[in-house]
Amino acid sequence: MKMNTSRVVLLFLLMVPTVVWALDHDNLDPNRPIAIEDAYVVPKGEIGVEGGILFSDRKRGESRLVFQPQLIIGAFNNTQLELSSDVSTDPRSVVGDDKSGNLTVGALYNFNTETLSLPAFAARVQLGFPTGVNAKGVDTAVTGVMTRSFGRWRAHVNVGYTFLGSPQGLERSGTYRVVAAVSYPLGYPTSFRDTIIANVFTRQSDLVGQRNPTGIGIGLRHQVSSRVVADIGIGSELFGPVDRSVFFSTIGLSVGF
């Protein structure tokens, strides 16, 4: 099964060389392609459809494929609304807040644009509804986001906490996560189609008594056309519980219209 999953992923990577969507390659959204977002929302009036596939090769247990569709709407000034889900293979093995098939609604509000003296700040609130496999209770997540640029480099910090509505078994009732990342637009001064992103992350384990999954990731966002951004990324949970992802890769597209 593990070998078959790997083949499927490899085939997908080969067949779709320009696959994950984001509307502007320099505007970072979580999981597109790695776990970081910047403090900026999509422009008011924009609608974005994003989708990607995550392949996770776990140290113990079946490898997983996760489909991550997301709808983003620039609903108000400096505010985006989001609707998303994760659909995973081997759904019964998923623990924590990201149960396969859960429907998540969220809002990201950008407080300010960056100035010479002030970084950009944003806050996100998400509600995860128990529509998925083995899911119970409504999960709530809050995240603080900060973006600061240094020349063309941009540094981002995301700090969040998730409250599980109805933890099961050894699941924690709440977990924190911290991600720090840098992004850089490649190609200046002759090309402006690519942004490279690297992150380090740690998050509290989903089950009591386990170590924090802690790792690194690197990704690339490429502006395919006026409306389409492709992304691809890889990473590893270097430390953590025995079922951590020793290797993960993502590929996806974002389309704005």
Place this chain on the structure above:
Amino acid sequence: MRTQRLLALFGVTILIAGFTGACAQIEQRDKRFYYRALWNFALRENLQALDIEFNGVDFGHSNLYENLLLTGAKDIPAIEDRARKETLRFIDSRPVLNPNEEAIAPNYMKLAWKAQNTFDEAHALHRATYDIYVSDLVDKETAIRKVVAFYRDSQYAITAKRLDHQRLDTFSYSKSFRRKFPLFNATIWAYHYLQVAVYDPLGAAPTLAVKDHVVEPILRSYHGYLDKPPVEWTFMPMTEELSPKFAAEYPEIANIFDNLHMMHDNISDILTTDLLPTWEEKRKEIYRVTQAYYWASADATNPFIVPDGQPHHSGLTPVIEPGAPGEHSGHSGGHQ
């Protein structure tokens, strides 16, 4: 547990800092998506040769502002030679997508975001009108009225009133950019020539093939100006001079574009002058000029609005650069 508390504290700190910032010196981003319509990107899809040139134009202003800021406008070769040639190289690369201006000018964007957002919205109006002119829409006028209404609904909209550009060119620091950097200034004016010169030929051409044909001489002239910047021009190109039919049909849009181009000149002067030596002083003056003299929200008090029926320029102030050949701006609308 201790780690968890520390991280929670850090997260709360970020949120509080964001909230504090929101209450103190804060600038909202306020990005707005373009007017969504079937003709979006018609220029890119149907008349790529022209679209590519506009993508090149997008690079020029941001690259100039960033370099003026970083050099303090003290290094003439850095602007006239290096930055200008970077811009020309980008144009020569024939970019099929518009560049990410925040990657070109990260410091300028942080200095004067409101002014940049004002430019972005007006540039989107430029793009929308080109798209409509190049699309297969039958009723182009209605589409243009809709995009103008959409534009004017923005708090960042530039006034559609006719402004007295000659008087807007008489601040204590006015003309400092063109005097110090005549080549780059003429290059900027060449962009503005291209941006307004294409309207009448595109409007008159009945088919895409003809549109493609009629912009050729304009592009030749434009590239001639890039190769040999028209330093003899004494004032920026005006829409009424180069696309009189468009200006007559849509006087509000012509005013918005001329005002936009004048605002570019004002900001170039502010970034160049020694009279405003610090970034903070430049920022304050950029915002003062933008908000008091260019934003439509200031129409009731804007002293530079030309009353209806009066000539475009007041004539109260010198129109001609010392040594200029005449009072005409020099860009007759003829193509090389």
